Amino acid sequence: MATLEIINVTKRFGRKVIAADNVSLEVHDKEFLVLLGPSGCGKTTTLRMVAGLEEVTDGNILIDGVDVTDLPPRKRNISMVFQNYAIWPHMTVYENISYALKLKRMEKSEIDRIVHEVADMTKIGELLERIPAQLSGGQQQRVAVARAIAVSPKVFLMDEPLSNLDAKLRVSMRTELKAIHDSAKATTVFVTHDQSEAMSIADRIVIMRHGKITQTGTPEEVYDKGANLFVADFIGTPPTNFFDVELQRNGKGLHLVNSYFDLRLLPENEARLKGYNKDQLTLGVRPENIILVKKSKSILDTTALVVEPQGSHQVIAFRLGEKIIKIVAPALPKMEMGETIHLDFQQESLRFFDPESTLAIGD
Amino acid sequence: MNRKVNKKIIKAAKDTVFYLFLTTLIAGMLLPVYFIVSLSFLSTREAYRYPLPLVPALKTDFELTYGENGYILSVWDRTDKEYQTVLDTNEVEKMEVYIKARLGTKITQEEIRAEIARLENSGQESIFFTKPRSLLYNYDTFFKVTRDAVPALIRSIEIAALTILISLSIGGLAGYAFARYIFKGKDALRFSVLFVRMFPGVAIALPMVFILAKANLYDEPLGLSLIYSVGAIGLTIWITASIFMGIPKSLEEAAQVFGGSKLQAFMRVTLPLALPGLAASAMYTFLGAWNETVAAIILTQFKPTFSVVVYQTLLGAQGNVNLAAAGGIAMALPALIFTFFLRRYINQMWGGVTV
Amino acid sequence: MVATRSKSLRKMWGQATPYLLILPVVIYYAIFWVRPVIAVIIGSFTDASGVFTLQNFVMVFSDENFWPALNNTAIIVLFSVTIEFIGALFLALLINRKFFGSGIFLFLTLIPMALPAVATGAMWITGLTAHGWINSLLYYLGVLAEGEKIYWLGGIEPNPTKLLALVIIIDAWQVIPSMMIILLAGLQNLPKAAKEAGYVFGGNFMTVLRKITMPMLRPTIQTAVILRLISAIQIWLIIVLLLGFGRIPVLVERIVYYHEEVPGLNISYQMAAGYTIVVSTIVSLTALVYLRVSGAFKKEETA
C-alpha cells in the first residue's frame, strides 16, 4: 500500500478564513489515522485537499513519495467515502461500484469479480441491482464503502462516514469498518468530530483545532497524556475535571490548594513539577480518577447533586463553586441525590497544565 | 361509534364544499377558454349570430322547398328557433359550397340531388333532412385557406428549437457556473435577468432590424431565434442554476474521485440527473418563443411565424373569427401539452434563485 | 520549477472556469442587447441628421399623450400587480395543500399562461364586442334582456375607468399563473418543520401565514413581484389588440405607435427612441425603489 505525507499545507478561503494553517502530518502504510476535532476546525478541508477536490493554497501533498499537489483527483489513486455518501441516484448499486473500474478499462469479468467481492465484504451482495432510493441509510453507507474499496486505492479517505446513521448502527458500523480495514489493509484517513468513535477505531489520532494540529498520538496517548487543556477537555466522556489551584510549599512537601481542598502531592508528582516555578496551576483529573473513599481518608467532602446510573457504573455530579464536577464510580454501592460523598484523587493519573499557555506540564 | 360516523359525515361535507369551490374557481377561470374553443367549432353562419350558441352543433337541420329560382334551402337557426332561408337556387354546386363553407356541414352533390329527388317524388311542399357537422372544418380551412399556415408552422417549430438550443447552451453554462462557483460578478449575472427586461422588447426589435439585415438574418428563423434568446437566456440562467443547485456537488466530486475528469463527471453524473429539469426549462423557453408575436411581426416579412399568421387572420381582412379561433387553438395545443409536463418541475425550476 | 509552473497554470485555469462559463452570455448580451440598446440611446439624443439634441425629450414630454400614458400606466401597474399578487398567492397556498387532484388543478390553472397572446387576443375580442360571447352568456343567464347590450369596449361614451378596469382584469387573468408558479415553488421549498412548529406553538392558519410563512417566503415574493413589476410597466399588446392605438395610451404603446403607425414622419424614430429611454428609466427606477424598500439589498449585505 502507501504512505501519505501532508507537508506545511495551508488553505485560505478568501482573505479572512484560514481553514488549514500550516498542517503537517504523515500517515504510515496501512495505518488507520483519525482526524479528530470540533466542527469547523478544518478536517473536511484538509481531507478534500488530499483528495484533490480543494486547491492547496500553500504546501505539498505526497502519496507514496510522489508529489500529487497539482494532480486532479482521478490521478491520485485515492478513494473517498463522503459524509452524505454521494452515491449516484441514477445508477444501480452495481453501476455505482463498477463506475471507477469501467473508467480504468478493466475486463468485464474482472469488474464482476471485484464488485461481488467487495459487495460480500460489505454485506450488500443482494442489493446490487437496486437503485439508491430503494436502500436504507445504513445500506447506502455500505454501498459508499464498497465503492471506495473496490478501486484498491493507495489512500482511503472517509469524511464522517457514520455521522448520518442512528446511534446503534453507528457503533456496529464502526466495528465493521475497522474489520474491513484490517482485511483490506488500506492506508486510511478517517475524519470525525466524535471522540469516542475516534478512540475506538484509530491506530493514531490527529487532533485539530482552529485549522492547526494540536496533538498527534495513539488513542491511549491522547487520552492519558493530553498535550493541552483543549485536548484533555475534548477527549473522554464525561470530560476531564479542571481545578484552578495554588502551589504551596511547606516543610512536608508540595500542596495543591484551593478553597475546597488541599491536596498533598506524592513525591513522584512533586518531581514532575520541579521545573515549574509559577504559583498558579490548572489541575486536571479524569472522572474515574476521583474516587469514593472513607470519610477519614477524604480530601474533599460534598453532597451528590445528580446521580446517573449507567448499569456498569454510575456518574455522580456535584457542585464546586461555580463548576459542576463529574465522577465515574462503580455501580455499587448505589449513591442517592443529596447524599454526602467523600472523595480523593488518584495521584498516578493527575494532569498539570500551565493556566497561561494551557500546555501540559511535567510529562 | 356515533361520533366516528359524525366525523365521517363532517369530513365528507367539508370535502364536498372544498371541491365545489375548486370547480367553481376553475370554471370561472377557464370560461373564456371554453368560449374560444367553442367558437373554433362553430360554423361561420353561427359564429356571427347573437346571442352566440353556447355549444357547437353536431348536426344541421335543413328544409327544402320550391322557390322562384329553383329550390329554397332553409336551415334551422338555433338562436331564433326557426328555419331561415339561406339560398334560392337551381345549382347543386352552389348549395354544396354554401353548406360546407358557411354551415360547416358534411354533404356531397349526390346527397343534395337525392334530397331534391325526394322532394319531387314526395309531392309535398317541403321536406326536412339532417346532416352531420364536420367539426374540424374550421381547423381544416385555417390550414388550407391561410396560404402560409403550414410553412409558418414549420418555421415556428424551427425557431422555437433554435431558441431552445441557443438559450439552453449559453444560459445553461452560466447557470452551472452560478450554481457551482463563487466569482466576481455573480450578482451582476443574477440581476442581468432584470436588466434585460427593463428595456422594452419592441424597442430592441427595431434597431435589430438593421443589425440582422447586415448579417443577412433579417426575415430568417435564425435571426428571430437570436432575438428571442435575449429574453430567454436570462430566465434560463435562473432556472438551470436552480436545477443544478438541486443536485449535490458531492455527487460530481465523487465521480472525480473515482476516476473521472471534470467533464466526464458532469456528463456522467450531473447531466443525466439534471435532464428532466433541463427539459422543463426547454419547454418553458418553447412557450415564450412559440407564443411571441410582436417581434415576429417586426422582424419578418415574407417568412412569417405561425403566431403572425394567426394574428393576421384575426385582425386582417381575410379571416373570420371562427377561423382565427381555430388557428389560436391549434397554436395553443403544443403549448398546453408542454405545460402539462412542465407542472411537475416547477419546484426544481424556481426553487433555487431569488433576487 | 516545472512543478510550480504547472501549479500556477492549473490554479489559474481553476479560477478562470466560472468566467469561461459565463463568457458566452456576456458576448451574447453584448451583441444582441447592448448594441441595440446603445443604438436607441444614441437615437434618443440625436436629431434626424445625427446631431446631438435634447429636443426629442422635449417633444416626448410635451406630447399630448405623454401624461395620460404615464397616468394610465401607473394605474394599471398599481392595480394589476396588487391583484395579481393576491390572486397568485391565494392559488399557490391552495395548491400547496396537496389535496387529491391538486396536480390536475395546477395544470388547469396554468392554462392561461400557456395560451399565445394571439389566442387570448382572439378570445377577448370575440368576447367583448357587442355581439360577443360575454353578452351572449349574460343574455342566457337572464342578466341582459332581449336586445339589450353592454358596449364593453366603447359605445357612445367611452369611459376610461371601465376600459382600464377591463385591461387590468384581462391582464391579471393571463399573468396570475406565471406569478403563481414562482410563489408555489417557494412555498414547496420552505422547510415544513418551521410551519409545523408554528402550529405546535399555538398559531392558527392566519398567524402562521403572517408570522412564519410570509417572512420566510420573502425572497421568493420579491422575485415574483419584481419580475411582474418590470413587465407590468411595459404592458401594451392586449390594449392595442382590444382598443387600437390612442384610446388608452400607455407608455410602451406610444413607442410602437410612433414606430409602426406613423413611420413616415421624420420625427417618429426620435419620438420612439425618446419614449424608450423614458420608459426604461422609469422601469429601472421603479425596480430599484422596490428592491430597496422590500429589503432585497439588505439580505446581500448581511450575507
Ligand SMILES: Nc1ncnc2c1ncn2[C@@H]1O[C@H](COP(=O)(O)OP(=O)(O)O)[C@@H](O)[C@H]1O
Ligand atoms: N468553500 C468554503 N468557502 C469559505 N469557507 C469555507 C469553505 N469551506 C469551509 N470553509 C470554512 O473553513 C473552516 C473549516 O471548515 P471544514 O473543513 O468544513 O471544517 P470541519 O470539517 O472540521 O467541520 C470553517 O470555518 C468553514 O466555515
Ligand SMILES: [Mg+2]
Ligand atoms: Mg466536516
